[in-house]
Amino acid sequence: MLVNDLIRDLPLDEEATHAHTGAWVASVLRTKIAEGQLRPGTKLSEQALAQALGVSRNTLREAFTVLGNELIITRIPNRGVFVASPGINDVKEIYAVRRMIEPAALHWGPKLNVPALERIIKKARTALASGKIEAMATANQRFHEEVVRASGSAQLQELMTRVLAQMRLVFHAMSDAPDFHSHYVELNASLVDMLRDGEREQAATALRNYLDVAETELLSHLEERMDADGN
Amino acid sequence: MLVNDLIRDLPLDEEATHAHTGAWVASVLRTKIAEGQLRPGTKLSEQALAQALGVSRNTLREAFTVLGNELIITRIPNRGVFVASPGINDVKEIYAVRRMIEPAALHWGPKLNVPALERIIKKARTALASGKIEAMATANQRFHEEVVRASGSAQLQELMTRVLAQMRLVFHAMSDAPDFHSHYVELNASLVDMLRDGEREQAATALRNYLDVAETELLSHLEERMDADGN
DNA sequence: GACGTGAGATTGTTGAACAATCTTGGTTTT
DNA sequence: AAAACCAAGATTGTTCAACAATCTCACGTC
Numbered sequence: 448m449l450v451n452d453l454i455r456d457l458p459l460d461e462e463a464t465h466a467h468t469g470a471w472v473a474s475v476l477r478t479k480i481a482e483g484q485l486r487p488g489t490k491l492s493e494q495a496l497a498q499a500l501g502v503s504r505n506t507l508r509e510a511f512t513v514l515g516n517e518l519i520i521t522r523i524p525n526r527g528v529f530v531a532s533p534g535i536n537d538v539k540e541i542y543a544v545r546r547m548i549e550p551a552a553l554h555w556g557p558k559l560n561v562p563a564l565e566r567i568i569k570k571a572r573t574a575l576a577s578g579k580i581e582a583m584a585t586a587n588q589r590f591h592e593e594v595v596r597a598s599g600s601a602q603l604q605e606l607m608t609r610v611l612a613q614m615r616l617v618f619h620a621m622s623d624a625p626d627f628h629s630h631y632v633e634l635n636a637s638l639v640d641m642l643r644d645g646e647r648e649q650a651a652t653a654l655r656n657y658l659d660v661a662e663t664e665l666l667s668h669l670e671e672r673m674d675a676d677g678n
Numbered sequence: 679m680l681v682n683d684l685i686r687d688l689p690l691d692e693e694a695t696h697a698h699t700g701a702w703v704a705s706v707l708r709t710k711i712a713e714g715q716l717r718p719g720t721k722l723s724e725q726a727l728a729q730a731l732g733v734s735r736n737t738l739r740e741a742f743t744v745l746g747n748e749l750i751i752t753r754i755p756n757r758g759v760f761v762a763s764p765g766i767n768d769v770k771e772i773y774a775v776r777r778m779i780e781p782a783a784l785h786w787g788p789k790l791n792v793p794a795l796e797r798i799i800k801k802a803r804t805a806l807a808s809g810k811i812e813a814m815a816t817a818n819q820r821f822h823e824e825v826v827r828a829s830g831s832a833q834l835q836e837l838m839t840r841v842l843a844q845m846r847l848v849f850h851a852m853s854d855a856p857d858f859h860s861h862y863v864e865l866n867a868s869l870v871d872m873l874r875d876g877e878r879e880q881a882a883t884a885l886r887n888y889l890d891v892a893e894t895e896l897l898s899h900l901e902e903r904m905d906a907d908g909n
Numbered sequence: 910g911a912c913g914t915g916a917g918a919t920t921g922t923t924g925a926a927c928a929a930t931c932t933t934g935g936t937t938t939t
Numbered sequence: 940a941a942a943a944c945c946a947a948g949a950t951t952g953t954t955c956a957a958c959a960a961t962c963t964c965a966c967g968t969c
Contacts, residue, residue, distance in 0.1 A: 467755070468953070469743065493920070503954045505736055508921090509743055512700065516747050518833075524698070525920055525961045543788075543831035551782035555886065557774075600774035602749075606837055655786065699922070724951070734923045739952090756930045756951055 469509030472502055476510060480519055480530055481612060487532030487620040491520065517609050519616060533617045535669055541617070542662040544610050546655055548603055549594050553642070554651035556597025563593050564639050571632045584628045588614075590635050594654075617665070624668060631661070700740030703733055707741060711750055711761055712843055718763035718851040722751065748840050750847060764848045766900055772848070773893040775841050777886055779834055780825050784873070785882035787828030794824050795870045802863045815859045819845075821866050825885075848896070855899060862892070 479485045497507045511528050514520045521531045533541075553559070571586035588611050595607040618624055634657050641650040710716045728738045742759050745751045752762045764772075784790070802817035819842050826838040849855055865888050872881040 494918095504920095505955090506953065509740065512740055512743050513747065516744065527920070527962095540831060540833065543829060544833050547782045547786065547829045547831060547834055548778060550786070551778045555778065555781065598774060598778045600771060600778060602771065602775050602837065602841070603778055606833065610833070725949095735951095736924090737922065758931095758951070 468502055468506050470513070472500055472507060472510035473513045475500065476514060477517075477519065477612070481615055483615075483619045485530050487530050487616055489530045491528045491530065493527070517612065519609075519612055531613070531616055532620050533613055535666060537613065538617055538662065538665055538669060541610050541613055542658055544606065545591075546658050546662075548598065548607060549591060549658065550651035550655045552595050552597040552603075553638070553654055554647050556594075556599065558599040559597040559642065559647070560593065561639065561642050564590065564635075564642065567593055568632070568636050568639055571635070575629060575632055580626060580629065583632065587628045587631060587635070617669075621668065621672060623672075627661070627665065631657070699733055699737050701744070703731055703738055703741035704744045706731065707745060708748075708750065708843070712846055714846075714850045716761050718761050718847055720761045722759045722761065724758070748843065750840075750843055762844070762847055763851050764844055766897060768844065769848055769893065769896055769900060772841050772844055773889055775837065776822075777889045777893075779829065779838060780822060780889065781882035781886045783826050783828040783834075784869070784885055785878050787825075787830065789830040790828040790873065790878070791824065792870065792873050795821065795866075795873065798824055799863070799867050799870055802866070806860060806863055811857060811860065814863065818859045818862060818866070848900075852899065852903060854903075858892070858896065862888070 476485070476491075485491075491511075493504050493507060497504045500507065511520065511522065515522050515528070519531050520528050522528045531537075567586055567590045571583050571590065574580075574582035574586055591611065592604070592607060595604050598604070618627070638650050638654055638657075641647075641653065707716070707722075716722075722742075724735050724738060728735045731738065742751065742753065746753050746759070749768075750762050751759050753759045762768075798817055798821045802814050802821065805811075805813035805817055822842065823835070823838060826835050829835070849858070869881050869885055869888075872878075872884065
């Protein structure tokens with residue numbers, strides 16, 4: 448029918464700066480938040496931000512709705528929008544997601560790419576050896592993204608990206624945090640060893656244990672910083 | 679359904695200044711699409727819809743961005759927005775998600791609630807027995823939502839809700855479809871039997887096989903309707 | 910020191926406006 | 940007659956200005 452013809456050849460563009468100004472603004476804010484230039488809890492004033500970015504308030508609000516869906520900003524009605532500052536419950540939610548989809552991807556994912564995982568491990572190791580903990584942390588993140596890519600699902604991968612973005616916010620909220628990433632590099636490597644041997648189920652359960660440990664470790668640090676407000 | 683028809687059965691809602699008008703508009707459209715009153719491929723004209731719903735174009739566009747994130751509408755730049763008409767690739771994506779998170783929830787989910795699943799099975803059986811296939815289909819849907827609820831993750835559950843909404847669109851696009859749901863009621867029941875016995879891993883693999891079968895069955899029906907445009 | 914209270918600021922929403930792009934229907938060309 | 944062309948009209952993308960509703964905060968009252 449007619450409408451189907453129109454939908455069929457959708458270019459699916461993503462760049463083309465003027466395609467969607469709202470999406471452009473969202474991506475700008477997303478990276479500013481991910482890089483820590485906008486700290487958790489910061490208020491994002493509509494008027495000021497719209498002027499600073501050179502867009503109208505309406506367009507900025509469009510960006511806010513997409514960032515709100517990604518849970519990296521918090522909208523309080525008639526109060527404004529703030530960079531999300533994840534708390535204990537948010538961390539539990541993050542790990543609830545990860546404990547499901549990461550082991551499932553390892554165990555059942557149809558697009559498991561062990562060589563790609565090995566490359567990432569190698570990169571993380573050299574970064575760690577040369578003391579570049581920032582590069583090592585991002586390599587670590589890419590490792591988990593690659594794991595979920597094995598699922599073969601774009602929506603799951605997008606969810607994982609969102610969850611990892613929330614994780615970065617957690618770390619930005621705890622600037623006094625110790626190095627949480629370093630000692631996971633070798634754990635990731637051992638997972639890859641199992642996968643190389645075809646022991647996918649074993650790798651999945653190992654990853655579940657690993658995530659349990661990581662969660663409790665993170666939570667204990669969080670709990671001693673926040674006084675039981677639970678959020 | 680024409681947008682003019684929307685005007686007719688709307689004024690039931692009072693003018694209770696909705697917390698977020700954009701979200702309210704999104705929910706109205708969401709249910710109209712889920713119920714099949716807005717068929718896949720229908721064009722949603724901004725001007726007409728805004729007038730029909732009694733909101734401004736800007737507010738309507740805010741609703742469009744959230745529905746676009748949920749993949750139940752398709753936005754084509756400078757062309758307009760249409761009710762999504764999922765194709766073969768979309769069905770593959772849907773099942774890629776379900777094959778990951780549903781078995782994972784069954785296998786590992788910390789909040790597995792077997793009695794709740796039993797109640798839903800019972801409801802589906804009575805609906806099937808009395809020939810109410812519509813009620814049976816929604817019970818079936820609730821079964822899978824309850825499965826994912828076992829994950830204990832709000833984000834995964836929301837993703838599942840979105841995916842099931844896309845599934846409904848698939849069925850709405852195939853109005854000539856046979857009854858896909860009926861013969862899954864007993865399969866769901868057998869899953870619950872395994873779970874009642876604590877055989878969670880067995881239930882997980884059974885569900886994976888079940889989803890494989892369902893996907894190929896659906897795809898074969900789709901492929902004979904569409905001529906390999908792949909989308 | 911606790912408690913209204915009102916002015917000012919901020920958000921939620923609207924309507925109008927304009928450029929850019931698409932659609933349509935008629936016109937020209939082959 | 941079929942294909943290419945082209946201008947008028949409609950639709951989308953974006954901005955601006957305005958207003959109501961709500962919140963913030965300093966101020967005065969008890």
